[in-house]
Amino acid sequence: MKTQNFSNPNFPRSEDLNWGAAGRFDKVLVANRGEIACRIIKTCRRMGIQTVAVYSDADANSRHVRLADEAVRIGPAPARESYLLISRIIDAARSSGAQAVHPGYGFLSENEAFAWACIEAGKVFIGPSVAAIRAMGSKSDAKALMENAAVPLTPGYHGANQDVAFLREQADLIGYPVLIKASAGGGGKGIRRVDASGEFEAALMSCKREAAASFGDDRVLVEKYLLQPRHIEVQVFGDSYGNVVHLFERDCSVQRRHQKVLEEAPAPGMTDERREAMGRAACAAARAVGYVGAGTVEFIVGPDGTFYFMEMNTRLQVEHAVTEMITGLDLVEWQLRVAAGDVLPLRQEQLAIRGHSIEARIYAEDTDKNFLPSVGRLIHLMPPPESAHVRVDTGIEQGDEITSYYDPMIAKLIVWDESREQALQRMVAALAQYQVVGVASNIDFLSRLVTCTSFVKAELDTSLIERERDALWREQSVPTSTVLLAALAHLLYERREILPAAGDDIHSPWRHLDGWRLNGVLKRRLTLLHGDFEFFVDAEYSRTSYCMTLNEHRYMVSGELTSDGVTLAWIDGERVRATVFKHNKALYIFADNCCCAFTPVDPLEYLVKASSDGGGLLAPMPGRVVALLVKPGEMVTKGTPLLVLEAMKMEHAVIAPEDGFVIAFRFATGEQVSDGSQLVDFERSL
Structure with a gap:
């Protein structure tokens, strides 16, 4: 995992920045898990800072625990009994001797009680002040504060009255569609769109339940839902001496269920004038609360370019990596140094955008089942190789398990290049190289998403996924003959294994499963299942190769297996390289920039289709x-x-x-x- 693009000479190096001499921490406790915990630990290691990881029972062998210098158990798997227990994390900070606590994002990162508990325990909270978290922690209070700071607001009701009938009345006055949002929310949770008055109460109750479960607070606000808006956010940074800068914008418009799927920086089509106006408004929002550290000011932007304040996240964002890639800066290092009392190393006029970056969130989820999260063990995981152009931020390794207790993110895949077009080509290639077996993933969906017309042309808004539904959820495609023959080649050459029952006679014709016959040639029909498709292939054996008939076309196929799970096949003289992984009865083929799963059919078994025996x-x-x-x-x-x-x-x-x-x-x-x-x-x- 790379935290800075040091290989590019156009980017600044950390040691060249004017940090001053405020000192640094010797030991930091990371109060989080997964990708962000690994990210913080690696930056601390580069800076010579020791780290302490905390973990639940579900994470005892996780990657962030393995990377840290020390690790402390904080409770059972459920977050309510571990990562959300302030007392357990404070105890871990005390017992380990950590001087500071980095909350990452999610969990307690925007919890004012946690920030205050750190201060009371004599630990530095690596984040903004308690007052700033309190001011921005309630979306309703934040709206009032921004109104006083002359930051433009979305029309809506942001008050304290939570009576159901009153809120519905406010929604009726605002006009549909409206958005119900958890006041203490974030991460796309506790948000519901309502298109008619009759749908309001059910959506409100669902929103309140989800908000209470995620944030311990079921208060909501109601806002006008802008049709075809863009979601653009500005990264801000402040220090303890009153300095505030913005590190430009990110476009996070491509969303589903109000959760971001793709992010990019800078925002396509952004003019210098609008960038300056949005940056000025974001810095005004930060100054209004005396903000210190990393924060994100989120705006909703209408088709005409008019922008409105949505909320301010008082933490590092999941998508901060694209900002790092276009500025060359390590925002985690900035957090650590500012929390230690240093001055921001750069003025606004010294900051510049270089190139373009795109981030895709790799999730364990089934996109064909309405993005239902997928749980299970990652029995095969091979990300694309990292370089100056490709970065993979992850807290997951092969063999780890995706559980139902936490967010199902596998990794963030980030690419950078000189232009958006070049960065997009990098993303397409990197997604084609990403291999996951053991859980469902959204990789194929992301591959279709980044090549769909609207995204390629940068016609971005929060309804893009729905607008491109036909392209993104097209009917199951038939595998290419190349992929199918590569699967069969692997299957057949794998069966040429030596049989122990043949004894020690290396010359025995029964020792090899190569189809040898005393008289004649072995011909066999092979059947493979792929989703709803069934393929029949006739294979004619020879000593070193096979003649396969598929759809009345004959192919000469030969090949070999390598130790790293790669099948090298020659199909009519043309070489095909395929990575093959077997799990249970399925055969996963990664070739032709796609992944296809096949199930070989044993002719001696009956295929029994599962059925319900009572309508359960x-x-x-x-x-x-x-x-x-x-x-x-x-x-x-x-x-x-x-x-x-x-x-x-x-x-x-x-x-x-x-x-x-x-x-x-x-x-x-x-x-x-x-x-x-x-x-x-x-x-x-x-």
């Missing part, structure tokens, strides 16, 4: 039941939400698959369910 509805993933939406015995129509599961701090509705009756619920509100548990006894109507 199964849990799509581990989680907790947070709401039962209908009553036992009630008749419902297809698509009716029956119950709500909470997993990874997000809510997932389980819906009726067809018209029918809810006979009974198997779990009560508040109970945990495992993946595949039967949730509802359901009977279809005749």
Whole structure:
């Protein structure tokens, strides 16, 4: 993982910056996990600072624990019993002798009680002041503060009255569509779009439940939802001496469920005048609260370029890497030095944009199932190689497990080049090299996303994914003949293994599975399944190669297996290189810039298609039941939400698959369910 693009001579080096002599910390506790914890630990190591990791039982063998100089257990797997327990983290800071605490992002990073607890314990909180966190921690209070600072605001209700009828009345006055947002929210959680008054109450209740679960605070605000807006944010930085600068903007418009999917810097189409205006407004927002450290001021931007303040995140953002790539600066180092009392090393006029950077978030999720998070062990994980142009920030390694307790991010993939077009080409190539087996991932979806018309042309707004739905969710494609033949080559050459039963006679014809026959030639039909497709290939064996017939076309195929799981196949004399990984009965082929999973069919086995034996509805993933939406015995129509599961701090509705009756619920509100548990006894109507 690279934290600075030192290989590019156009970028500044940390040692050349005018940091002064305020000193630094000797030991820092990292109060987080995953990618951001690894990121902080690596920067601290480069600066000669020792680190202390904290971990839950689920993270005992995780990458951030392995990277740190010390590690302290803070509790069981659920975040409420570990990473969100202030007392446990403060105890870890005291026992380890850490001088400072870096909260990363998420968890307690914007929690004023945590910042105050660090100060009371004599530890430096690497972030803004308690007063700044309090001022910006409530979106409603922040709006009032920004109004006084003359920062433009989105029309809406940001007050304290949380009565359901009153909030619906405010929404009616604002005019639909509106956005309900958790006052203490962030990360796309606790947000609901409402298009009509009749939908308001159900959306409000769902939003409040999710906000309470994620932030311990169910207060909301209601704002006008701008159609086809862009989401542009400005990175700001302040020190203890009143200096504030902005490090330019990031475009985070490409979103789903109000969570960012792609980010890039600088924002395409940004004029110098608008950049200056947005930067000036962002710095005014920071100065209004005496801001110290890294922060992000988020704006919603209309099609005409008019921008409105949304919120200020008083922490480092997930997407800070693209800012680092276009400035060459290590923002984590800036945080550490500013927290130690140093002055910002650069003035606004000394900061400059160089090139273009794009970031894609690699998630364990099934995009064909409405982005349902995927849990399981990463049995094969191969990211693209890092360079001056490609960076991979991750807290996950091969063999690690994605659990239902935390965010399912696998990594952030960041690319940089001289222009947006070149950076986009880098991203396409890097995604094609990314290999994941063991959980579903969004890599193929991201590959389609970065090559869709709207993104390539930089026609960006928060509805881009929905607008490009036909291109992004096209029907399952048929694998190319090259990929299919590479899979068969691997399968057949793998079966040429030596048989132990043949004894010690190395000349025995029974020792090899190469299709040798005393008289004649072995011909065999092979069957592979790929999703809904079934492929039949006739293979004619010879000593060193195969003649394969696919769709009435004959191919001469030969090959070899290598120790690193690569199949080298020659198809009609043309060489094909494919990475192959086997898991259970499936064969995963990475070739032709795509991944295809095949299941070989054993002709001696019967294929039994799974079926339901009573109309039971199964849990799509581990989680907790947070709401039962209908009553036992009630008749419902297809698509009716029956119950709500909470997993990874997000809510997932389980819906009726067809018209029918809810006979009974198997779990009560508040109970945990495992993946595949039967949730509802359901009977279809005749």
